[in-house]
Amino acid sequence: MNVEPTTGAQLLARVERIPLTRFHLRVASILGVGTFFDSFDALILSVALTAVLTSLGAPMSVAGLLIAAGYIGQILGALLFGVLSERAGRKVAFVAASALFGALSVASALAWSVESLMTFRLLQGIGLGAEVPVAAAMFNEFVRAKARGLVVLVYESLFVWGILGATLIGALVLSVFPPDDAWRYLFFLGGVPLLAAVWAWFRLPESPRHLVHRGDLAEAERVVADMEASARHGGRTLEEPAEAVPAPAEPPTRFGELFSPGYRARTLTLWCLWFTTFLPLAGFTTWMPTLLIRVGGLSPSVASLLTGAIVVGNLAALYLAASTLDKLGRRFWFTVGYGLALLGSVGGVIALGLLGWQGWPVLFVCGALVLFGVNINAPIAYLYTAELYPTRMRAWATMVSSTMRNLASVVAPITIGLLLGAVTGVLWSFVLTTIVLVIGLTVLLRHGVETRQRKLEELAR
Numbered sequence: 001m002n003v004e005p006t007t008g009a010q011l012l013a014r015v016e017r018i019p020l021t022r023f024h025l026r027v028a029s030i031l032g033v034g035t036f037f038d039s040f041d042a043l044i045l046s047v048a049l050t051a052v053l054t055s056l057g058a059p060m061s062v063a064g065l066l067i068a069a070g071y072i073g074q075i076l077g078a079l080l081f082g083v084l085s086e087r088a089g090r091k092v093a094f095v096a097a098s099a100l101f102g103a104l105s106v107a108s109a110l111a112w113s114v115e116s117l118m119t120f121r122l123l124q125g126i127g128l129g130a131e132v133p134v135a136a137a138m139f140n141e142f143v144r145a146k147a148r149g150l151v152v153l154v155y156e157s158l159f160v161w162g163i164l165g166a167t168l169i170g171a172l173v174l175s176v177f178p179p180d181d182a183w184r185y186l187f188f189l190g191g192v193p194l195l196a197a198v199w200a201w202f203r204l205p206e207s208p209r210h211l212v213h214r215g216d217l218a219e220a221e222r223v224v225a226d227m228e229a230s231a232r233h234g235g236r237t238l239e240e241p242a243e244a245v246p247a248p249a250e251p252p253t254r255f256g257e258l259f260s261p262g263y264r265a266r267t268l269t270l271w272c273l274w275f276t277t278f279l280p281l282a283g284f285t286t287w288m289p290t291l292l293i294r295v296g297g298l299s300p301s302v303a304s305l306l307t308g309a310i311v312v313g314n315l316a317a318l319y320l321a322a323s324t325l326d327k328l329g330r331r332f333w334f335t336v337g338y339g340l341a342l343l344g345s346v347g348g349v350i351a352l353g354l355l356g357w358q359g360w361p362v363l364f365v366c367g368a369l370v371l372f373g374v375n376i377n378a379p380i381a382y383l384y385t386a387e388l389y390p391t392r393m394r395a396w397a398t399m400v401s402s403t404m405r406n407l408a409s410v411v412a413p414i415t416i417g418l419l420l421g422a423v424t425g426v427l428w429s430f431v432l433t434t435i436v437l438v439i440g441l442t443v444l445l446r447h448g449v450e451t452r453q454r455k456l457e458e459l460a461r
Helices: 008-015 022-047 049-056 060-087 090-109 114-140 145-156 158-176 179-189 192-203 208-213 217-233 255-259 264-295 300-328 330-354 360-387 391-419 425-447
Strands: none
Touching (some): 008 217, 022 179, 022 192, 049 114, 049 179, 060 090, 060 114, 060 255, 060 391, 145 158, 145 360, 158 179, 208 217, 264 330, 264 360, 264 425, 300 360, 330 425
């Protein structure tokens, strides 16, 4: 009896009928370690910065360079590992990036001077800048269209949990151990992704969509069969897959295709969304505690408590968005995110510039609204970018787009820091934020396309 060979289109049709299972949770757990520690690592340096500089005998003037070094490394890493993820596969890129990220965090804990720490942070950034984008693109490729928004956004919320974890764990470690030792322990903790890399090597399957793209149908069949088995083991009845429409074979990856006529508009739109989201996010995340202390007159402990309350609010807003993202759509929630952030920034301009209010409640409320809004948009940006490109360039496009995040993370703290040196610096920070957000919202409304509940293969055409 002759059995017709399974085609790539048939395998992808089978993926589209598989609900969330233990298989997906295992993949999310492995990938999520890096996503959590990405934000944990970024914030932990800010939390322990004073202790680091004092311990190494470095002046405060090098703080900006020390922070920027990691983000410069992330830009390089996103580009280098973007190529690797398309050539060698998502799994290889994720394992290599996680191992580099974790190993250099341990090396940072052993730094003997600010110059050595800066070097380690630069190299660590190469792995750090690659891990989260490739994980986001990879997880997208495991999830069916019907619930992709909910599942992926809940997964991406690990980034916000990393911020909360850094705040709480950093405060605990710094209060229990001497400052000279505490920051080193925190960097040792940041080495956990090295263990995750070993775990991923043995337990993380390759993306079935990437396997289909490179023609490895036998391995893709094994991965899809494991996904189906997990669903049945969980008591789920799988419906018959939709009729598979043969798709034209994808050409080899061309890295300049991001700017080809078919994708140029998407690329420029996404770059704008990324930059206008992460510029205020990086700026207010970095400077919010300082604003509450120096301008608002609060004690460091109260400022830390209020900052933690903002993070909890961010999580609540994000889960609300996730629960309705597949129904209301990406454009809707991007608009809500920009709208909330604009409410905060415009409110800050009016309160400080027109009404002359100077107290900490104004800074807290307006800053919190800005952060609520951009923290809705940030995880959607990862999801949305992965949806708008074909498999042959999905990880590459996500990584290149993420360089806008890293660029914003370098520019924002420096720019707002310079503005705060002036008497009216806080007011002008809100003015700049308003301009940036208006640009992002305008581009979204004019050029953003809706992607809810549509298959990745349909969206990429």
